[in-house]
Amino acid sequence: MKWLLLLLMIAATITSDVLQSYEMKRAGAQSVGARGLLRIVKLIAARRFLLLAVACMAVSFFSFMALVETQPLSFAVPASAASFIFETLLAKFVLKEYIGPRRAIGTVIVMFGVILLGGS
């Protein structure tokens, strides 16, 4: 059950993040003041990919709630970082971001960190 919840959380997180990044880049720079956050809420209501991203976020969130109820927070939160590798690949091939050597090495180091956490 622990690993199934983790898998569900990671799949939903990846889908949500890629959709959010795609749509928010299209929307242009946003602020985090009260007005800025309200504008983001309006954006969510207006763009279907953002709505889908929020639905995936909800799946990810409820999986996380179920996970932290039975597992230590210091396992649940870092283990969710497994999504980094897949998301970085999608960022390169789907979102066309430039992944230079430093960013790639940094991401690989993060992946080793995740492996260590998962094995402990």
Next chain:
Amino acid sequence: MIVPTEIRRESITRTYAIVLMFIALKAVGNFSLAWGMKHISDPVSANPLHYLRAMLDPAVGAGVALLLLSLLTRMALFSLADLSFVLPVTAVGYILATLIGKYFLNEVVTPQRWLGTILISIGAALVGSTTQSTTRGAP
């Protein structure tokens, strides 16, 4: 007259301010949520209603509200920086999660888990030293 370097610096400062805000909101939200979920009396269940009922608990409710705010903050961050930049840089929050787990929730953190957390942080710092946005003209 504002020169491009100043605009770039201002944009980087703004991005990191939002990164810090996101990390703080998420860390406190996670702590409140985890603390609340561990203290509710209902047993573990696959029923979504169980989780909706759990939100009536003040600690769980506060955790959910803070995590929702952190999600909106993160969306603003996506409008300023790459996905492949945001993910590792915000991983600094994992150190906070481990520390909160150990010192406030009395969880056992093994040396291997500490090492994993440290590696994630080093990786995050490396990525943080790269250009925040590679898909448009602004930094």
